[in-house]
Amino acid sequence: MSEPRSLDPKEGRARIKRVPFPLTEEQASRPRLPFMRRPFMKRSMVQLTLVRFREFIREPEAVFWTFIFPILLAAGLGIAFRQRGPDKVQVGVVTGLAGTGAVVQSLARDSTLVVTTYDDSAAARALRTGKVALLVVPGSAKDSVRYVYDRGRSEAVNARLMVDRAVQNGAGRVDAVRATDTYVTEAGSRYIDFLIPGLLGMNLMGSSIWGLGFSIVTARSKKLLKRLMATPMSRAQYLLSYLCSRLVFLILEVVTLVGFGHWAFGVPLRGSLATLLLICLLGAVSFGGLGLLTASRARTTEAVSGIMNFIMLPMWIFSGVFFSSANFPHAVQPFIKLLPLTAVNDALRANMLEGASFAAVTPQMLVILVWGVVTFFAALKLFRWR
Amino acid sequence: MVTPLDNSAPALRVEGLRKAYDDVVAVDGLNLQVETGECFGLLGPNGAGKTTTIEICEGLLAADSGSVEVLGRHWESDARDLRELLGIQLQDTQLSEKLTVDETLTLFQSFYRDARDVGEVVDHVDLGEKRYSRVGGLSGGQKQRLAVACALVGNPQLLFLDEPTTGLDPVSRRQLWDLIAKFQAEGKTIVLTTHYMEEAERLCDRVAIVDHGRVIAQGTPRDLIESVDVSHLPPPEPRTTSVTLEDVFVSLTGRTLRDE
Numbered sequence: 199m200s201e202p203r204s205l206d207p208k209e210g211r212a213r214i215k216r217v218p219f220p221l222t223e224e225q226a227s228r229p230r231l232p233f234m235r236r237p238f239m240k241r242s243m244v245q246l247t248l249v250r251f252r253e254f255i256r257e258p259e260a261v262f263w264t265f266i267f268p269i270l271l272a273a274g275l276g277i278a279f280r281q282r283g284p285d286k287v288q289v290g291v292v293t294g295l296a297g298t299g300a301v302v303q304s305l306a307r308d309s310t311l312v313v314t315t316y317d318d319s320a321a322a323r324a325l326r327t328g329k330v331a332l333l334v335v336p337g338s339a340k341d342s343v344r345y346v347y348d349r350g351r352s353e354a355v356n357a358r359l360m361v362d363r364a365v366q367n368g369a370g371r372v373d374a375v376r377a378t379d380t381y382v383t384e385a386g387s388r389y390i391d392f393l394i395p396g397l398l399g400m401n402l403m404g405s406s407i408w409g410l411g412f413s414i415v416t417a418r419s420k421k422l423l424k425r426l427m428a429t430p431m432s433r434a435q436y437l438l439s440y441l442c443s444r445l446v447f448l449i450l451e452v453v454t455l456v457g458f459g460h461w462a463f464g465v466p467l468r469g470s471l472a473t474l475l476l477i478c479l480l481g482a483v484s485f486g487g488l489g490l491l492t493a494s495r496a497r498t499t500e501a502v503s504g505i506m507n508f509i510m511l512p513m514w515i516f517s518g519v520f521f522s523s524a525n526f527p528h529a530v531q532p533f534i535k536l537l538p539l540t541a542v543n544d545a546l547r548a549n550m551l552e553g554a555s556f557a558a559v560t561p562q563m564l565v566i567l568v569w570g571v572v573t574f575f576a577a578l579k580l581f582r583w584r
Numbered sequence: 585m586v587t588p589l590d591n592s593a594p595a596l597r598v599e600g601l602r603k604a605y606d607d608v609v610a611v612d613g614l615n616l617q618v619e620t621g622e623c624f625g626l627l628g629p630n631g632a633g634k635t636t637t638i639e640i641c642e643g644l645l646a647a648d649s650g651s652v653e654v655l656g657r658h659w660e661s662d663a664r665d666l667r668e669l670l671g672i673q674l675q676d677t678q679l680s681e682k683l684t685v686d687e688t689l690t691l692f693q694s695f696y697r698d699a700r701d702v703g704e705v706v707d708h709v710d711l712g713e714k715r716y717s718r719v720g721g722l723s724g725g726q727k728q729r730l731a732v733a734c735a736l737v738g739n740p741q742l743l744f745l746d747e748p749t750t751g752l753d754p755v756s757r758r759q760l761w762d763l764i765a766k767f768q769a770e771g772k773t774i775v776l777t778t779h780y781m782e783e784a785e786r787l788c789d790r791v792a793i794v795d796h797g798r799v800i801a802q803g804t805p806r807d808l809i810e811s812v813d814v815s816h817l818p819p820p821e822p823r824t825t826s827v828t829l830e831d832v833f834v835s836l837t838g839r840t841l842r843d844e
Binding site: 240242246248249253257417422425429430431584 | 680687695
């Protein structure tokens with residue numbers, strides 16, 4: 199290997215044909231932007247946040263999964279589990295007996311009873327297969343009747359009471375006490391009322407974790423993060439821009455989902471809206487920390503997808519999104535209560551359904567806050583900037 | 585504030601630079617000096633340590649040992665100033681496809697204290713017609729010119745270009761040469777890596793040939809050509825010109841530029 203030879207750089211330069219820089223005088227005289235007094239829209243924080251907006255809005259799938267999908271899910275589940283008034287009770291009556299006609303007539307007066315007549319063998323089969331909850335076998339004389347049913351099924355016991363009342367009344371019994379009924383439907387106790395806060399919590403978690411995790415890792419895998427690191431860009435502003443855009447989209451998410459639930463299903467909003475928004479805000483910021491943590495090391499979007507599912511799936515199941523977390527054994531309840539999504543869901547339900555004040559949901563807020571602070575600092579510590 | 589530049593100092597001085605990855609020594613005692621106002625080329629086969637060297641100079645990698653002085657400053661103490669003063673194009677950056685050219689440049693512009701006007705930079709890199717088009721719809725050459733525009737928008741004193749023309753068609757390559765020459769004509773400094781001898785001969789005032797993490801020869805392209813005895817090399821094809829930089833390269837490294 200030969201030694202590096204140092205040569206006068208001036209020698210070689212004469213060879214280069216200089217192309218005059220094509221600045222017009224007007225361009226050349228234009229003042230540079232003074233950094234501290236630059237227009238609002240030219241500030242790096244604003245520009246970074248705008249980029250987040252643009253990247254989100256120009257990804258139709260992201261818009262669908264964030265805004266449309268939760269509404270479709272709420273609508274579908276809300277309709278599937280809506281309340282349809284008292285359930286009809288299926289009752290069978292054996293035909294060909296002396297009392298059959300009178301019994302059928304009596305039962306027909308109660309609109310909650312659906313009466314089907316069977317001959318002997320078909321009747322036994324209908325009971326066995328659950329087509330009817332109870333079988334009425336009229337006696338050979340008009341003043342007796344026999345009920346065949348499974349005493350262990352509450353539905354059958356209920357049918358027994360209803361059928362017997364109808365039969366007795368039909369035969370001329372008069373109630374000793376005159377009773378009237380007032381029917382109520384309590385908004386707040388239906389499935390949709392349970393579901394909407396859960397979906398909101400799930401959505402806050404999903405969009406924070408996907409929104410941050412995916413786009414940061416994409417920027418890293420495309421070496422865009424590395425390129426940005428070579429500019430004077432502030433790292434704090436880069437991360438804050440995700441938070442800023444999340445908060446704006448957060449308001450949209452809350453308004454669309456809660457608004458839809460309230461408008462379409464009459465889901466109650468018993469707590470103050472300010473508290474509701476505050477819970478959402480804290481939740482979104484805290485999940486932002488979790489999103490940052492999921493994105494802190496991964497180099498590929500495949501890797502980060504796996505991590506995100508690993509983090510979110512347990513919470514979808516345990517944190518009471520679609521069904522109450524009280525269904526899980528007593529022993530694991532303390533752990534479930536410490537999951538951030540459980541805390542958010544509990545706080546949202548307390549606010550919307552029970553009208554709880556912010557003070558009343560302080561324990562949940564503390565859980566959320568601790569998660570946010572711990573994950574955020576862990577993420578900063580671990581973050582791979584290149 | 586950015587302190588005034590001392591134009592008498594070399595734009596870049598690298599001494600005894602070493603950088604090892606797990607088991608590979610990428611840069612092994614490399615020395616370089618680039619004067620202000622020159623266009624300096626780093627040539628070498630793939631894996632020679634060019635990109636590692638350039639990324640250390642850009643402040644993106646830390647060296648194991650050795651010293652790097654860029655525009656009279658050091659990364660340890662003046663990182664913020666240096667980021668203001670350097671323009672950088674990396675080999676494999678993919679800019680966000682969903683943004684337009686204008687939005688991308690406005691974003692980069694917002695990071696710098698003394699930035700150039702976006703319209704002016706768009707004209708400089710000849711992307712005027714595509715200013716409001718999405719990056720995803722640009723051709724390879726246009727994307728590469730945008731990458732250089734992102735480096736120019738901060739109004740840099742020193743431009744680092746890592747294989748700026750690799751994979752481009754001849755027309756796009758010439759467009760990039762033009763804009764590099766325009767930048768140099770402002771009296772500013774360029775350090776670039778390339779695989780193309782023709783490019784180095786045409787653009788660079790001086791070149792350094794790097795292999796195994798060291799500089800094995802440097803000088804003006806002409807001097808290097810004159811210094812090498814190529815009589816032992818088989819003539820690859822009937823020659824129209826005498827010796828080319830390619831011959832120098834093969835003679836020194838025993839390989840062609842494209843060899844791994």
